[in-house]
Every structure is written in structure tokens, then in C-alpha cells.
Amino acid sequence: MKPGRTRIEASTATTMTIDGTTHLAFAGTNFLGLAHHPDVHEAVRATLATCGLSASASRETSGNFAAHERLEESLAEVLGGEAALLVPDGWLANVALFEAFAGEIRCTILDADSHPALWHAARQIDGRLLDYGSGDLMRAHALADRYVDEHMVIATDGVFPRQGRYAELGQLLRMLPPTGLCVVDDSHGLGLIGTGGRGTAHGHGLRDPRIVITASLAKSLGATGGVIAGSAATIERVRRRSETYAGTTPIPPAVAAGAVAALDVLIREPARVERLKANASSLNRLLRRLDLRPPGHTVPQVHLPVDEALGQTLIEHLERAGIFVPFRGYGGGAARPIIAVNAEHKAADLTRLEEALREGLEA
Ligand SMILES: Cc1ncc(COP(=O)(O)O)c(C=O)c1O
Structure with a gap:
């Protein structure tokens, strides 16, 4: 995938369909999954x-x-x-x-x-x-x-x-x-x-x-x-x-x-906000295990601190594993994978994400 815009054909809180294929998605700002409630x-x-x-x-x-x-x-x-x-x-x-x-x-x-x-x-x-x-x-x-x-x-x-x-x-x-x-x-x-x-x-x-x-x-x-x-x-x-x-x-x-x-x-349902926070913490922990954790507070959307070439490799491995993560730069800066969790992601989704990122880092 090249940096930039992707054409989404359909979505749920945790999936996006692109070119007829449904991917597990860590994308966007529908943080509480309410767009699909x-x-x-x-x-x-x-x-x-x-x-x-x-x-x-x-x-x-x-x-x-x-x-x-x-x-x-x-x-x-x-x-x-x-x-x-x-x-x-x-x-x-x-x-x-x-x-x-x-x-x-x-x-x-x-x-x-x-x-x-x-x-x-x-x-x-x-x-x-x-x-x-x-x-x-x-x-x-x-x-x-x-x-x-x-x-x-x-x-x-x-x-x-x-x-x-x-x-x-x-x-x-x-x-x-x-x-x-x-x-x-x-x-x-x-x-x-x-x-x-x-x-x-x-x-x-x-x-x-x-x-x-x-x-x-x-x-x-x-x-x-x-x-x-x-x-x-x-x-x-x-x-x-x-x-x-x-x-x-x-x-x-x-x-x-x-x-x-x-x-x-x-x-x-205040528990929904707590689920978002728990998933944001899990994402931050898994990124720390991979040495990909940017400094700062725990937030549900993370811009990976990697250069564009490594970003591209990671995105390719994620794609191969059926995972969609957007890849873009801001204000003319280098493109970076932007990973977002929401309240509807399950532990197994995060495990899949971690495995794909690890494979990308070891490639
Ligand atoms: C902090 C902040 N303010 C404003 C906006 C713009 O919001 P909208 O997309 O509803 O115009 C955004 C969207 O990215 C944002 O993150």
C-alpha cells in the first residue's frame, strides 16, 4: 500500500472492506464504536x-x-x-x-x-x-x-x-x-x-x-x-x-x-469508555514490547515513531495478515502508520496486530 487515501467499500466498528476484501481495521476515530451501534x-x-x-x-x-x-x-x-x-x-x-x-x-x-x-x-x-x-x-x-x-x-x-x-x-x-x-x-x-x-x-x-x-x-x-x-x-x-x-x-x-x-x-454505558481505555493501554503495552511506543500518555490513536521505509514494511506485513492500518504523513512530513484501537476490539484482534508488527520488524 502506498501512503495516502484508501477507498473503503464497507465498514463495521473493527473491519474495513477494501477491493472486495474485509480486513481487521485499526483505523479512524470511531473510538467507541458508536458509528455502528x-x-x-x-x-x-x-x-x-x-x-x-x-x-x-x-x-x-x-x-x-x-x-x-x-x-x-x-x-x-x-x-x-x-x-x-x-x-x-x-x-x-x-x-x-x-x-x-x-x-x-x-x-x-x-x-x-x-x-x-x-x-x-x-x-x-x-x-x-x-x-x-x-x-x-x-x-x-x-x-x-x-x-x-x-x-x-x-x-x-x-x-x-x-x-x-x-x-x-x-x-x-x-x-x-x-x-x-x-x-x-x-x-x-x-x-x-x-x-x-x-x-x-x-x-x-x-x-x-x-x-x-x-x-x-x-x-x-x-x-x-x-x-x-x-x-x-x-x-x-x-x-x-x-x-x-x-x-x-x-x-x-x-x-x-x-x-x-x-x-x-x-x-x-460508561463501561464502553473503560473498554476504550483498556484497549488503548493494551495497544501501548504491545507497542512497548516491540519498541514502537512513542513517548507520552496513553491514547487510543498512535502515530508509530518509525521512518517511512520501515513504516512501508510494517504496512505490507499488516496487509498480508489481513489488517488495515492507514499510512500517511501530515503537513508534508514522512508517512507513518497510524494505529487506532476502539472499544470494540477484542484481545485476539490485538494479538493478531502484535504478531503482524513483530513479523514486519523481523523481516
Ligand atoms: C482536534 C481536532 N479538531 C478539529 C478537527 C476537525 O474535525 P472535523 O473532521 O469534524 O471537521 C479534528 C479532525 O481531525 C481534530 O482532530
């Missing part, structure tokens, strides 16, 4: 039948369905915000949020490893943009002291999958003036961190009106869409000021209903 599918089918395929209009005209509002209520509750607003995807959640504060934010202090979506969003507004390196809190502190401004923003991912790092939210909040905002892209924290996977802020026991959470619904919730959750005033502001929100068609009502069902499963 029967309750989710039932909700999608029922809403598809009553609402059609598309909202066919923006929310503020005739595209606002009950399912969208239900999903916003559910997301606000799970993420611990007073309110939440849906946008078409997680990237746009960051864009819409910053857009709503354009002209007001004079300084954004950003973790250097933040997702490109957060960088992109912060760059689109006038104002100073400074990074504090990879979680360098001393540097963040120095920048916050030097450029303190009532509308200052500190922005970070909640969980950095590539670095295996979690944001130090409590410490970042302490640097922020009372009227500032702490923007947390928690796309990878939702479904993983905090009791029942309620995210990074919950995991730190933080409820603060200065925290605004953005997230993709295409990761642990197995759906599609983006959300901004925070204080009622912030959410209302985004609703009134963001053209990205106002000028786009929302996710289909059926998908919104599916995401509501996914959140119900998340709340009802």
Missing part, C-alpha cells in the same frame, strides 16, 4: 423517514429541526456548558467561534501542537497570535503576563493524539483574566477523558464560564458535525455573529438524531 442506526432511520436526507436550509431560516436542538441540549449537558451550538463540522466550530469575537480578541496564546483547525481559526482574526510551545506553561505564563488584555484567549487541544499529551487546563485557566476565554478543542477528549468520557474540562473538575469547548462529532460519537459549548452569553454571541454558522446548512436531522442516540449510549 444499533440504537444509533435506529434513530437515524426513524428521523430519515420523517425529515428527509437534508435540512436543505440554514438553521436560522427553515433548516432548524427538533433533532438539532435536542442534540445541542444533550451536548451542553455532557460537556458541562450552559448552552451549545452546532455547526457542520469540528473544523468550523473553531472558525465560527473566533469569527464571533473578531475585532475584540487582541491576543491569542496557543499551544504550538494545537490542531490546524485551531490555528486556522485564530489566524483569521486580527490580533496578536503567539504560541507557547508544546505545553510550555512557563512560556504561556510569561506571554499571558506580558500581553494581558481583557479579551485575551488561551487556546489548546484537550488531548493531543500525536504527542500523547493532555492539556493542563487548570493551570491555563489560572493565567487568564476574568473576562478572557479559554478555548479547548476537545475533539479527542470527548469520549475518552473524564467520568463517562465527558471531556477534558470535566476530567479536571472545571466548570468555568471562561471555558469554551469546541469538538468534532466525528470522533468518539461516530457521527459528523461540530459543536461549540460554553456560557449562554458566548453561545448566543456565536449564533448572532458567526457567518459560518448562519450561512451553512446544518448536519442532516437524521445525523443529529443519531448523535443524540450516541450520547445516550455514552451516558448509559
Whole structure:
């Protein structure tokens, strides 16, 4: 397999069919297996039948369905915000949020490893943009002291999958003036961190009106869409000021209903999050046995620390063993195998993965 895009013909939580062959897959961000949960599918089918395929209009005209509002209520509750607003995807959640504060934010202090979506969003507004390196809190502190401004923003991912790092939210909040905002892209924290996977802020026991959470619904919730959750005033502001929100068609009502069902499963089955964590630990242990463990916290998606040639050999052995793992580089960098476990993988699946990787390393 060459680095890059693969054509998937069908999938389950743990398999992908490519060129007519079904592979055991360690791929993607459907971390809790909810994209294939029967309750989710039932909700999608029922809403598809009553609402059609598309909202066919923006929310503020005739595209606002009950399912969208239900999903916003559910997301606000799970993420611990007073309110939440849906946008078409997680990237746009960051864009819409910053857009709503354009002209007001004079300084954004950003973790250097933040997702490109957060960088992109912060760059689109006038104002100073400074990074504090990879979680360098001393540097963040120095920048916050030097450029303190009532509308200052500190922005970070909640969980950095590539670095295996979690944001130090409590410490970042302490640097922020009372009227500032702490923007947390928690796309990878939702479904993983905090009791029942309620995210990074919950995991730190933080409820603060200065925290605004953005997230993709295409990761642990197995759906599609983006959300901004925070204080009622912030959410209302985004609703009134963001053209990205106002000028786009929302996710289909059926998908919104599916995401509501996914959140119900998340709340009802905290054991699912524990299974994800256990599988992430097993993956990290097996990679350590093979000397392939990157430094950092345990995360369910791991970018193998190997050069492209070894990556290619490993991918070929995985393929021969009937295992699909994506192989790609970011930002023009070398391609690497990206292995992801989810809550539905069984011990035997991980054993098969370990054997194929070991054969690749010994080849
Ligand atoms: C941290 C983070 N933020 C935002 C996004 C974008 O989300 P979406 O794919 O829903 O646009 C991603 C997706 O890779 C992500 O990992």
C-alpha cells in the first residue's frame, strides 16, 4: 500500500472492506464504536423517514429541526456548558467561534501542537497570535503576563493524539483574566477523558464560564458535525455573529438524531469508555514490547515513531495478515502508520496486530 487515501467499500466498528476484501481495521476515530451501534442506526432511520436526507436550509431560516436542538441540549449537558451550538463540522466550530469575537480578541496564546483547525481559526482574526510551545506553561505564563488584555484567549487541544499529551487546563485557566476565554478543542477528549468520557474540562473538575469547548462529532460519537459549548452569553454571541454558522446548512436531522442516540449510549454505558481505555493501554503495552511506543500518555490513536521505509514494511506485513492500518504523513512530513484501537476490539484482534508488527520488524 502506498501512503495516502484508501477507498473503503464497507465498514463495521473493527473491519474495513477494501477491493472486495474485509480486513481487521485499526483505523479512524470511531473510538467507541458508536458509528455502528444499533440504537444509533435506529434513530437515524426513524428521523430519515420523517425529515428527509437534508435540512436543505440554514438553521436560522427553515433548516432548524427538533433533532438539532435536542442534540445541542444533550451536548451542553455532557460537556458541562450552559448552552451549545452546532455547526457542520469540528473544523468550523473553531472558525465560527473566533469569527464571533473578531475585532475584540487582541491576543491569542496557543499551544504550538494545537490542531490546524485551531490555528486556522485564530489566524483569521486580527490580533496578536503567539504560541507557547508544546505545553510550555512557563512560556504561556510569561506571554499571558506580558500581553494581558481583557479579551485575551488561551487556546489548546484537550488531548493531543500525536504527542500523547493532555492539556493542563487548570493551570491555563489560572493565567487568564476574568473576562478572557479559554478555548479547548476537545475533539479527542470527548469520549475518552473524564467520568463517562465527558471531556477534558470535566476530567479536571472545571466548570468555568471562561471555558469554551469546541469538538468534532466525528470522533468518539461516530457521527459528523461540530459543536461549540460554553456560557449562554458566548453561545448566543456565536449564533448572532458567526457567518459560518448562519450561512451553512446544518448536519442532516437524521445525523443529529443519531448523535443524540450516541450520547445516550455514552451516558448509559460508561463501561464502553473503560473498554476504550483498556484497549488503548493494551495497544501501548504491545507497542512497548516491540519498541514502537512513542513517548507520552496513553491514547487510543498512535502515530508509530518509525521512518517511512520501515513504516512501508510494517504496512505490507499488516496487509498480508489481513489488517488495515492507514499510512500517511501530515503537513508534508514522512508517512507513518497510524494505529487506532476502539472499544470494540477484542484481545485476539490485538494479538493478531502484535504478531503482524513483530513479523514486519523481523523481516
Ligand atoms: C482536534 C481536532 N479538531 C478539529 C478537527 C476537525 O474535525 P472535523 O473532521 O469534524 O471537521 C479534528 C479532525 O481531525 C481534530 O482532530
